[in-house]
Amino acid sequence: MTHNGKIVLRSGTHIPLTYELTPPAADGLCHGKLLGELEQIDPTLSPERLRLVCADGLTVDLLITHYSARGATFVGTISHNGNHAEELVERAGVECAP
Secondary structure (H helix, E strand, O other), rough: EOOOOOOOOOOEEEEEEEEEEEOOOOOOOOEEEEEEEOOOHHHOOOOOOOOEOOOOOOEEEEEEEEEOEEEEEEEEEEEEEEEHHHHHHHHHHHOOOO
């Protein structure tokens, strides 16, 4: 299922996009896809951690693992739960930082 959110760069720039997120693993890690026009994200910054802020309040600190102009894949950790994250976390049996 896709959701709306935005990437926040270290510069403070917000990039609106759509994302897909898998339930977090037992160690608290998650992965997913960023979908949309990502030209504003410089591929040379991909080793830098980025922050995904979701419309429902979920926040994911992420690292891009594969990048193209139309989308990217990432690994990350949930740093703040939002409404739809609660179900993902409960299903995986993982607690996330407040």
